Amino acid sequence: MNATELRQEAPETGVTSGPCAIHIDGVAQVFRRDDTETHAIEKIDLSIAAGEFISVVGPSGCGKSTLMRIVSGLLAPTTGRVLIDGRPVNGPYTDLGIVFQSPVLLDWRTILGNVLLQVELRRRSPGDYVERGHALLDAVGLGDFHDRYPHELSGGMQQRAAICRALIHDPPLLLMDEPFGALDALTREQMRIDLEELWLSSRKTVIFITHSIDEAVLLSDRVVVMSPRPGRIERTLTIDLPRPRGLEARHLPRFTEIVEEITGIFLSRGVLRRGRSALAGVKAKR
Amino acid sequence: MSRRMQRVIAATRGWRDGIIGFTVLFLVWEVSAHVFKIPKYILPPPTVIWADLMKRYPRMIDAAIATTSEIVMGFAIAIVVSIPLAVIVSYSRPIERAIFPILIALQIIPKIAIAPLFIVWFGFGLMPKLLLVFLLSFFPILVSSITGLKSVPRDILDLARSTGSTELMVFRKIRLPHSLPSIFTGLKVAATLATTAAIVAEFVASDRGLGYMLLEFNGNLETGMVFATVIGLSLIGIVLYAMVEFVERNVVSWHVSQRDAPEKQLIGS
Ligand SMILES: Nc1ncnc2c1ncn2[C@@H]1O[C@H](COP(=O)(O)OP(=O)(O)OP(=O)(O)O)[C@@H](O)[C@H]1O
Numbered sequence: 001m002n003a004t005e006l007r008q009e010a011p012e013t014g015v016t017s018g019p020c021a022i023h024i025d026g027v028a029q030v031f032r033r034d035d036t037e038t039h040a041i042e043k044i045d046l047s048i049a050a051g052e053f054i055s056v057v058g059p060s061g062c063g064k065s066t067l068m069r070i071v072s073g074l075l076a077p078t079t080g081r082v083l084i085d086g087r088p089v090n091g092p093y094t095d096l097g098i099v100f101q102s103p104v105l106l107d108w109r110t111i112l113g114n115v116l117l118q119v120e121l122r123r124r125s126p127g128d129y130v131e132r133g134h135a136l137l138d139a140v141g142l143g144d145f146h147d148r149y150p151h152e153l154s155g156g157m158q159q160r161a162a163i164c165r166a167l168i169h170d171p172p173l174l175l176m177d178e179p180f181g182a183l184d185a186l187t188r189e190q191m192r193i194d195l196e197e198l199w200l201s202s203r204k205t206v207i208f209i210t211h212s213i214d215e216a217v218l219l220s221d222r223v224v225v226m227s228p229r230p231g232r233i234e235r236t237l238t239i240d241l242p243r244p245r246g247l248e249a250r251h252l253p254r255f256t257e258i259v260e261e262i263t264g265i266f267l268s269r270g271v272l273r274r275g276r277s278a279l280a281g282v283k284a285k286r
Numbered sequence: 287m288s289r290r291m292q293r294v295i296a297a298t299r300g301w302r303d304g305i306i307g308f309t310v311l312f313l314v315w316e317v318s319a320h321v322f323k324i325p326k327y328i329l330p331p332p333t334v335i336w337a338d339l340m341k342r343y344p345r346m347i348d349a350a351i352a353t354t355s356e357i358v359m360g361f362a363i364a365i366v367v368s369i370p371l372a373v374i375v376s377y378s379r380p381i382e383r384a385i386f387p388i389l390i391a392l393q394i395i396p397k398i399a400i401a402p403l404f405i406v407w408f409g410f411g412l413m414p415k416l417l418l419v420f421l422l423s424f425f426p427i428l429v430s431s432i433t434g435l436k437s438v439p440r441d442i443l444d445l446a447r448s449t450g451s452t453e454l455m456v457f458r459k460i461r462l463p464h465s466l467p468s469i470f471t472g473l474k475v476a477a478t479l480a481t482t483a484a485i486v487a488e489f490v491a492s493d494r495g496l497g498y499m500l501l502e503f504n505g506n507l508e509t510g511m512v513f514a515t516v517i518g519l520s521l522i523g524i525v526l527y528a529m530v531e532f533v534e535r536n537v538v539s540w541h542v543s544q545r546d547a548p549e550k551q552l553i554g555s
C-alpha cells in the first residue's frame with residue numbers, strides 16, 4: 001500500500017470545488033412507523049470547518065448513520081437543517097463521496113467496474129478514470145482483484161473496494177460510515193495511516209463514523225461523542241496531537257489521556273460498565 | 287484448465303448421468319411390460335410407443351406446430367405486457383395500490399375454469415388458447431419482476447442518489463440488472479404454466495393441437511399414441527424451459543444461483 005497512489009490526481013473535470021464547511025443546525029430525527037415513534041437523534045448542532053477531519057463515536061443505534069444520511073441530504077431531518085458552504089441542503093448533496101456502513105457493491109460488476117460506477121452515474125467517461133481506479137485499488141491492496149466479482153472477495157476486501165469507489169472522483173467532502181469495520185486489525189491500522197496521509201495532502205472535509213475510540217482520536221481534529229439513543233452530542237473534544245500521527249502517536253501520554261477521557265464519558269453514561277459483565281450474568285438454559 | 291472448460295465438462299457429466307438414468311428407466315419399463323404381460327392399452331412398452339409414433343408422426347407434427355406456436359406466442363405476449371407493467375407498478379405506489387387487487391382477483395380465479403367462456407367469446411382457433419397461455423404465464427412474471435425491481439438495497443439507491451444520476455440511468459445500471467435473477471425465476475415458472483395452459487385450452491376447444499389429439503387417442507384407447515403425445519408435449523415444455531434457462535445463464539451469469547457449484551445440478555434446474 002502506498003499513500004502517494006491514493007493521492008493521484010483525478011482527471012480534470014472543469015469543476016473546481018474546494019473543501020466545504022458544514023453547519024448542522026438543530027437537526028433531529030423521529031422515525032414514525034404505525035404508532036410507534038423512534039427518536040433516533042434528539043437535537044444536534046455542530047459546525048465543521050472546511051478541511052476539518054471530524055469523527056463521530058457513540059454506541060450502536062445512537063443515530064450516527066442517520067446523522068450521516070441527513071448531512072448528505074439523503075434523508076430530510078424531522079426538524080432543523082444542514083448548510084454546506086452556507087447553502088441549505090435540500091435533497092441529495094452530490095459533491096461528495098460516501099462510504100456506507102455495508103459495502104453495497106453490485107454483484108454483476110467487477111471490482112473495478114464497481115469503483116467506476118461512481119463516475120458512470122455522474123455521467124463522466126469511465127475511460128478517463130480507469131488508471132486512477134487501478135491506482136486506488138493498488139493502494140488499498142486490491143490491485144490483483146480488479147477483475148474479480150464481489151462474491152470472490154472477503155468482507156474486508158469488499159469494504160476497501162467501497163472506499164475506492166468513494167474516492168475515485170476526488171470529492172471535496174468524504175462521509176465514511178464505519179469504513180474500517182470489517183477489516184482485520186493490521187489492515188485497519190494501515191488504512192488509517194493511509195487515510196491520514198491522504199487527508200493531509202488533500203485537506204478534504206471528512207466526517208468519519210467509527211466504533212473505535214483509538215481510531216477516532218488518531219485520525220481527527222475533533223471527536224464528537226454521542227449519547228445512547230436518542231442521540232445527542234455528549235461532548236466534542238479537540239484532539240491536539242501533532243500530525244502526522246502515524247503509528248507513533250499511540251505511545252504519547254496525551255493520546256492515552258484523551259482515550260481515557262472518552263471512555264470516561266461512556267462509563268458515566270452507562271454505555272460501558274466496569275467488571276461484572278452483563279453477558280456473564282445471562283444464564284444458559286439447560 | 288480454464289474455468290469454461292471445467293464448466294463444459296461438469297455440464298456433460300450431468301448429461302451423461304441423466305442419460306444413464308433414463309436408459310435404465312426405459313429398460314425396466316420395457317422388461318416389466320413383457321414379463322408381467324401388461325395389456326398394451328394400459329401400459330405399452332417404449333418400443334411399442336416408438337413404433338406407433340413412427341406410423342403416425344406426420345399428423346402429430348402439424349399438431350405440435352400448432353401447440354408450440356400457441357405456447358410461444360402467449361408466453362411472448364405475457365413477457366411483453368408484464369415486465370413493462372412491473373416497471374410502472376414498481377415506480378408508482380398509487381398505481382400499485384389500484385392494480386394489485388385486480389391482479390390478485392385475476393390470479394385467484396381458476397383461469398382453467400373460465401376457459402370454456404373464452405370459447406364462447408372468441409370461438410375456436412388461436413385466440414382463446416393464446417389468451418389462456420397469456421393469463422397463466424402473466425402473473426408469475428409480473429409478481430417476480432415487481433419483487434426484483436423493488437428489492438434493490440437502500441444503500442445502493444442512496445449511493446446512486448448521491449451522484450445526482452438520472453432515474454433512467456439508475457434503472458439501466460442498477461434496478462434492471464438487480465431484478466434479472468428474480469425476473470428469470472418468474473419466467474421459468476411461467477414457461478411450465480404456459481405449456482399446461484395450451485394443453486388445457488386445446489382440451490376445451492377440441493379443434494387442434496396436441497391437446498386435442500391426446501383426447502382423440504385416449505377416446506380410441508390408442509394408449510401408445512397417448513404416451514407419444516405426452517412425451518411430445520413434455521419435450522415442448524422442456525425445450526421452452528431450457529431456452530429460458532439458457533438465456534438466464536448467459537444474462538445473469540454473475541448471480542449466486544449460476545455460480546458453478548457441484549450441487550447445482552441437483553438443486554437448481
Ligand atoms: N428507516 C428507519 N426507520 C425506522 N427507524 C430507523 C430507521 N433508520 C434508523 N432507525 C432507528 O434509528 C436509530 C438510529 O439508527 P442508526 O442506524 O442511525 O444508528 P447507528 O448509530 O448508525 O448504529 P450502528 O453503530 O449500529 O450503525 C435506531 O434505533 C434505528 O432503529
Ligand SMILES: [Mg+2]
Nearest residue numbers: 064065101177
Ligand atoms: Mg450505523
